[in-house]
Amino acid sequence: GESVGLHLPTLSVQEGDNSIINCAYSNSASDYFIWYKQESGKGPQFIIDIRSNMDKRQGQRVTVLLNKTVKHLSLQIAATQPGDSAVYFCAETYTGRRALTFGSGTRLQVQP
Amino acid sequence: GAGVSQSPRYKVAKRGQDVALRCDPISGHVSLFWYQQALGQGPEFLTYFQNEAQLDKSGLPSDRFFAERPEGSVSTLKIQRTQQEDSAVYLCASSLEAGTTEAFFGQGTRLTVV
Secondary structure, three states, X not given: OHHHHHOOOEEEEEOOOOEEEEEEOOOOOOOEEEEEEEOOOOXXXXXXXXXXXXXXXXXXXXXXXXXXXXXXXXXXXXXXXXHHOEEEEEEEEOOOXXXXXXXXXEEEEEEO | OOOOEEEOOEEEEOOOOOEEEEEEOOOOOOEEEEEEEOOOOOXXXXXXXXXXXXXXXXXXXXXXXXXEOOOXXXXXXXXXXXXXXXXXXXXXXXXXXXXXOOOEEOOOEEEEEO
């Protein structure tokens, strides 16, 4: 029911620590993956993406790892800051499909 | 504008009422998407436009939902005879090229059906 959806998995970290957010996907045909950050009352904001021909991609303070064998995606945030507090979603799609399929989200709470 | 703009930000509708939600994409963006986000869940795809052509409407939950983008810019999502289960945030996103690469989302319209 609706109350179940409210209980997002939550990751609580101390400011300055590294954070790792995980995501499992089920469609073996998926070949493009995106991580989004969503703050309260706002739309999802693009963080980083990766295609299936890569297993790692780095951005500014963020790294995405892709393990196609076990269909697992992770987002690593270095030196986590209070401004990183938000809900993080992974999303997937495949060549020829324009829609994204979003995961259920993880809430990141950064303690000062 | 600088980003995707949606209006209204909040809409309260009585059950059975028709509603219209507006999306102004980033100027020049070819692709436009509508997603529905229930409380505490990830967004779910509703429909996709490439310019004025609605190329994918597989996510529309019923024939009460209708979307249009007649001139290839502004889009309207219309919900007829609203039901309580339609209560959600409706998100619009646009991208410069055909496809989903780096789509930019608006802030959404929160629809509450009472």
